[in-house]
């Protein structure tokens with residue numbers, strides 16, 4: 001085996017390349033990334049970077065010299081448009097094809113588009129990549145941007161809301177569910193977060209659906225909800241989730257079901273093709289069922305597994321899934337998957353700023369969450385067991 005090609009230069013793709021070298025792979029490694037920038041970290045884009053106009057560049061995943069030092073060919077601005085599994089080659093847009101012995105799909109995810117009238121208006125923003133973040137940062141920095149309507153109360157929506165409120169904007173979050181962050185956190189966490197953000201001035205409208213993004217002269221002026229209520233806004237941010245980038249996998253006939261289907265070694269239905277990160281759907285040992293997880297920890301863990309398998313090394317032990325978010329002075333962290341629990345145990349600090357939540361299914365701890373208690377993570381992680 002001489003040639004490994006990785007499609008996608010995000011956290012998963014870059015981690016896989018690094019792990020292949022760490023595992024002793026000595027052949028060619030080529031990473032093909034569609035984005036022109038040096039691979040960068042996405043989490044700061046909705047946090048510190050969004051409000052710090054004096055930071056021109058994003059934080060790189062690895063320093064520029066890393067790729068050369070490790071003999072990793074990084075091709076930026078290279079979109080792969082075709083995967084031919086029989087010929088074992090991938091074709092790039094406006095470039096030729098290259099062959100592989102093993103292929104790793106690390107194509108990530110894209111913002112779910114909002115499909116309502118007015119979605120194409122000028123000041124409707126998404127936040128998935130550097131281009132989005134730069135455009136949103138510029139818009140938030142403008143003096144004539146006073147009101148911000150955020151569609152979706154997920155992690156990204158709340159982080160943007162926190163950044164906007166810190167800049168003195170009037171922020172309204174419109175959420176279809178009865179609470180924010182419902183997909184990743186328990187009600188104990190989300191109720192606390194909601195209360196604190198409300199105290200900071202963020203307005204929430206729950207159980208609400210957007211019927212239309214209203215506009216004038218090609219620019220969004222606010223939201224009209226199905227209830228008939230209107231939310232005036234100078235800019236609209238759509239944070240309604242992400243869709244896995246499975247186009248190549250589907251075209252090549254790989255098994256896909258809400259993500260590229262992979263086994264415990266991150267192998268797809270083709271023994272020469274792996275998938276890792278946001279694009280992959282694997283059985284998580286701590287969840288016991290197939291799930292697609294959108295976190296840095298998951299992207300890096302799956303990359304380590306794929307690299308070890310390719311190199312014939314023992315697979316690294318499974319670690320519980322983990323996520324974090326920074327929301328207006330609150331460090332929210334989660335371990336495990338906050339689903340399928342029947343009992344919740346909560347302890348709070350006297351000043352109400354810190355809390356720890358344990359989620360149980362019977363006697364088994366399935367997930368643990370903390371707010372402003374980062375030092376508890378290590379102990380809680382040890383207490384979690386695979387299903």
Ligand SMILES: Cc1cc2nc3c(=O)[nH]c(=O)nc-3n(C[C@H](O)[C@H](O)[C@H](O)COP(=O)(O)OP(=O)(O)OC[C@H]3O[C@@H](n4cnc5c(N)ncnc54)[C@H](O)[C@@H]3O)c2cc1C
Pocket residue numbers: 007008009010011012013032033034035042043044045046078079080081106107108109127128129156245248276277278279293294295296297299322323324325326
């Ligand atoms: C704004 C933001 C904030 C976040 N904050 C957090 C956080 O606080 N904590 C946390 O754990 N997670 C966070 N996440 C999630 C985390 O960033 C993702 O889980 C992680 O980036 C996934 O890595 P990935 O490599 O699988 O995918 P990506 O980072 O999406 O990388 C995939 C790359 O593949 C490229 N690509 C796709 N198709 C092709 C193709 N055909 N040819 C070539 N290249 C292609 C894409 O352009 C992209 O650069 C955040 C995400 C966003 C967007």
